[in-house]
Amino acid sequence: MRRIAAVARNTFREAARNKILYSLLFFALALIASALALGQLSVHEERRMIRDVGLFGVDVFSVLIAIFVGVNLLYKELALKTVYTILPKPIARWEFVLGKWLGVMATLVAQIVVMGVAVAVTSWFESGSEAVDAALVKALWLLLMNVTIVTSVAMLFSSFSSPFLSGLFSLGVFVVGRSVPDVRVLAERVGGAPGRVLSAGCAVLPNLHLFTPSGSAIAGQHITVHAGPFVGASYLAWTSLYAIGYSTVVLGLAMLIFRRRDFV
Amino acid sequence: MIAARPAEADAAAPSGTARASARDVVLRAEDVRKTFRLGFFRKRVEAVRGVSFTVERGEIFGFLGPNGAGKTTTLKMLMGLIFPTSGRVEALGRAVPDRAAKRRIGYLPETPYFYEYLTPEEFLDFAGALCDVPAAARRRRADQLLGRVGLDHARGRPLRKFSKGMLQRIGIAQALMGDPDVVVLDEPMTGLDPLGRKDVRDLILELGREGKTVLYSTHILPDVEMTCDRVAIVVGGRLRSVGRLASLLSARVLSTEIVLRPAPARPGLPAGARRLPGEGDVALELPAGADVDAFLRAAQAGGAGIVSVTPRRESLEDLFVREAQEKRE
Numbered sequence: 001m002r003r004i005a006a007v008a009r010n011t012f013r014e015a016a017r018n019k020i021l022y023s024l025l026f027f028a029l030a031l032i033a034s035a036l037a038l039g040q041l042s043v044h045e046e047r048r049m050i051r052d053v054g055l056f057g058v059d060v061f062s063v064l065i066a067i068f069v070g071v072n073l074l075y076k077e078l079a080l081k082t083v084y085t086i087l088p089k090p091i092a093r094w095e096f097v098l099g100k101w102l103g104v105m106a107t108l109v110a111q112i113v114v115m116g117v118a119v120a121v122t123s124w125f126e127s128g129s130e131a132v133d134a135a136l137v138k139a140l141w142l143l144l145m146n147v148t149i150v151t152s153v154a155m156l157f158s159s160f161s162s163p164f165l166s167g168l169f170s171l172g173v174f175v176v177g178r179s180v181p182d183v184r185v186l187a188e189r190v191g192g193a194p195g196r197v198l199s200a201g202c203a204v205l206p207n208l209h210l211f212t213p214s215g216s217a218i219a220g221q222h223i224t225v226h227a228g229p230f231v232g233a234s235y236l237a238w239t240s241l242y243a244i245g246y247s248t249v250v251l252g253l254a255m256l257i258f259r260r261r262d263f264v
Numbered sequence: 265m266i267a268a269r270p271a272e273a274d275a276a277a278p279s280g281t282a283r284a285s286a287r288d289v290v291l292r293a294e295d296v297r298k299t300f301r302l303g304f305f306r307k308r309v310e311a312v313r314g315v316s317f318t319v320e321r322g323e324i325f326g327f328l329g330p331n332g333a334g335k336t337t338t339l340k341m342l343m344g345l346i347f348p349t350s351g352r353v354e355a356l357g358r359a360v361p362d363r364a365a366k367r368r369i370g371y372l373p374e375t376p377y378f379y380e381y382l383t384p385e386e387f388l389d390f391a392g393a394l395c396d397v398p399a400a401a402r403r404r405r406a407d408q409l410l411g412r413v414g415l416d417h418a419r420g421r422p423l424r425k426f427s428k429g430m431l432q433r434i435g436i437a438q439a440l441m442g443d444p445d446v447v448v449l450d451e452p453m454t455g456l457d458p459l460g461r462k463d464v465r466d467l468i469l470e471l472g473r474e475g476k477t478v479l480y481s482t483h484i485l486p487d488v489e490m491t492c493d494r495v496a497i498v499v500g501g502r503l504r505s506v507g508r509l510a511s512l513l514s515a516r517v518l519s520t521e522i523v524l525r526p527a528p529a530r531p532g533l534p535a536g537a538r539r540l541p542g543e544g545d546v547a548l549e550l551p552a553g554a555d556v557d558a559f560l561r562a563a564q565a566g567g568a569g570i571v572s573v574t575p576r577r578e579s580l581e582d583l584f585v586r587e588a589q590e591k592r593e
Contacts, residue, residue, distance in 0.1 A: 006393035
């Protein structure tokens with residue numbers, strides 16, 4: 001456990017000293033703050049506008065950060081040959097991969113907390129304390145689960161591909177993953193072999209739409225992050241399990257690839 | 265199948281195998297081969313072709329070879345960074361990679377790269393944590409090692425600001441963080457200035473005195489002559505010689521260097537002798553088999569004074585060149 005924690009801590013430290021991540025965070029905070037101005041432009045929809053723009057900022061920038069850090073994670077260790085110093089030490093390769101993943105997740109948690117606080121402060125500034133409710137926290141939690149999967153996928157690609165290709169693949173998985181319900185509908189309409197291919201794709205790729213359920217119908221009920229209890233505890237529990245399960249499988253694959261690699 | 269290994273040149277033991285079983289072997293490579301597949305057409309490149317040798321407890325072992333001989337690949341196989349295509353590598357009696365064995369081995373990779381955003385203290389703390397060293401002991405050991413490798417003055421500076429020599433030093437320090445019994449250093453002197461080289465050489469000797477086993481690869485031969493108990497020479501992926509330096513080097517006198525002051529009145533040189541360049545003293549090289557005594561008597565009779573007489577035996581460099589040339593032929 002000490003070894004995994006050491007790798008995680010070092011990965012977090014690396015991210016914390018990375019100026020690019022601070023730039024991304026700055027843009028995210030600027031976008032969230034701009035929601036105040038956008039709120040003024042909307043009529044009687046200030047609260048909705050601030051929440052929508054704020055959560056959109058958290059969503060987009062957390063995914064960008066997850067992909068940016070995730071695809072560089074293992075590749076950089078190999079390209080810079082730092083792995084030659086680490087792996088001869090009494091650490092298993094799977095521990096190293098897990099430590100790196102935990103380090104990135106710690107970074108993402110910190111980033112989402114900072115961005116979430118920014119959304120909460122903006123909402124509170126515009127609409128008072130009642131604007132900061134459980135629905136906002138639940139939405140942030142779902143976005144965290146979303147990047148859990150995105151990070152794992154980016155890391156899987158990073159274990160055998162260059163950062164550019166890994167980034168491209170990861171972004172592709174994210175876009176298609178977010179559109180899974182639409183792709184399913186398309187598969188039914190197209191039918192035949194292409195339809196079966198699309199259905200198979202939906203089965204293999206992560207259903208990331210689960211993590212942005214606002215505006216969807218769940219169990220016959222239309223839900224929204226702007227009104228009511230948003231999603232219940234059971235929804236949060238099973239989507240979290242889904243995210244952790246999917247990430248475990250993908251991370252396991254990355255560990256398998258990493259296990260047999262020659263570090264020439 | 266075990267490949268025929270080069271004879272273990274050691275007067276104290278009849279063969280390498282007998283030595284290995286009689287003494288405590290800490291590192292063992294047995295008919296190790298590594299073939300890489302490179303490029304679009306997956307061209308086969310044989311980097312290591314049936315290398316067998318053992319490193320025994322407490323010795324300083326030099327792993328020599330020209331560039332591209334397969335030294336680093338062999339060391340990486342011993343460290344579990346590369347998997348052999350065939351053959352067996354063992355560390356401390358266990359098949360590589362083994363966590364218990366890794367805990368007792370420190371490794372410095374060739375031209376090491378470290379996390380440049382860390383300070384030496386942070387880096388050593390990280391290295392210690394990976395070796396399961398408790399936090400308090402890590403701080404203590406990092407302090408000691410920074411002093412030992414002469415980096416006390418730079419403990420708060422990020423590694424990105426380190427020179428090549430300083431990086432090599434911090435690399436050695438990280439290899440020692442787990443207080444290992446076996447230290448494997450891949451080209452530890454490369455890129456160092458003469459002072460830096462001397463420091464590393466002294467450190468290797470110090471580790472040897474502490475009872476640690478040191479295996480290091482290099483092609484800087486004078487360092488090997490000064491530090492190593494035994495050496496292995498690898499050329500073109502094959503082991504050419506392994507054993508004690510004294511046994512590997514021919515005892516035969518290759519030539520004799522004579523320095524005279526003043527020069528003899530009648531310098532009658534034996535056949536094959538030549539005058540060496542230089543001012544002042546007269547320096548001569550007499551070939552093997554020349555009657556040195558007769559020449560010295562004649563020189564003294566001619567009024568010359570004898571400053572020095574140095575028989576030149578085969579050096580490690582001669583052996584190295586001989587092995588490399590034999591391979592080429």
